[in-house]
Amino acid sequence: MRSLIDIKDLSLEEIDELIETANDIIENPEKYSQKCKGKKLATLFFEPSTRTRLSFEAAMYELGGNVLGFSEANSSSASKGESVADTSRVVSCYADIIAMRHPKEGAPLVASQNASIPVINAGDGGHNHPTQTLADLLTIKREKGRLDNFCIGFCGDLKFGRTVHSLISALSGYKNIKIILISPNELVIPDYIKEEILIKNNIEFVETRSLEEAMPELDVLYMTRVQGERFFNEADYIRLRDSYILDLHKLENAKKDLAILHPLPRVNEISVAVDDDKRACYFKQVLNGKFIRMALIMKLLEVK
Ligand code: NCD
Secondary structure (H helix, E strand, C coil): CCCECCHHHCCHHHHHHHHHHHHHHHHCHHHHCCCCCCCEEEEEECCCCCHHHHHHHHHHHHCCCEEEEECCHHHCHHHHCCCHHHHHHHHCCCCCEEEEEECCCCHHHHHHHHCCCCEEEEEECCCECHHHHHHHHHHHHHHHCCCCCEEEEEECCCCCCHHHHHHHHHHCCCCCEEEEEECCHHHCCCHHHHHHHHHCCCCEEEEECCHHHHHHHCCEEEECCCCHHHCCCHHHHHHHCCCCCECCCHHHHCCCCCEEECCCCCCCCECHHHHHCCCECHHHHHHHHHHHHHHHHHHHCCCC
16 A cells, blocks of 8 residues: 655656656546546645645546545544544545645654555645645646756745655656755755755755846746745744745746746735736646646556
């Protein structure tokens, strides 16, 4: 039985297969409409979510399966003091697979060690978010036609942005990726990502404060929201939240075939005027997230 806790739980070949399956689902959705008939997905969300939870649920419905779960910690027995370990054992009696989001780093890992069914990490604190990474990789592959030989800029909250951490980890497996890390000083990428992923894998990277300077070089721009909920201090959040705002003016120096990604939700960091630019891919990325989650659920449930 397999779980997905960290994107590195999947080999590059497996990621390729998931992308291929997702592309086939996009082309032939009817082929997949009964693949998970009789199966149940439990969505255990201890933290707010729109896309991730609803895309997991839509994915399971589109596979012919069913969904149960909760969308806030307050409506679960966690509010009575139940541990993640016990909740996972209990839910294993009702469902065939779990998608869990939790504010504590490592909670989905603990769940996977105690559940008797596969567990998918749907975001753990400021740590990892592997299924968003699968959506990002599918989007890059569909937009650029490749997952190697490109320059990607990560812009915004690189400290707490778990989607950034997981995507950098995944990209370290591909050839000739250059990474430009664009953030305010207070929100730079954590040292462990720099040391254990970037330096260890010989990935070319630079850190800068300036989105404008990085722009002309980028093939992919990954914008992120400043993660207010992880700040200790409201004043710091207010000071940093509008550090970067992507607008049409800043895009004047960008490549014509730039792909702009954002895991969403957006607050202010991309002006709505950019939505109509053909380089904006973030709403396609949302749709891709549903298809790759369909592929992932089938894989972990060992559905052929
Ligand atoms: C992201 C998350 O939850 O980490 N959202 C998502 O799942 N698409 C990004 C964010 O909240 O900023």
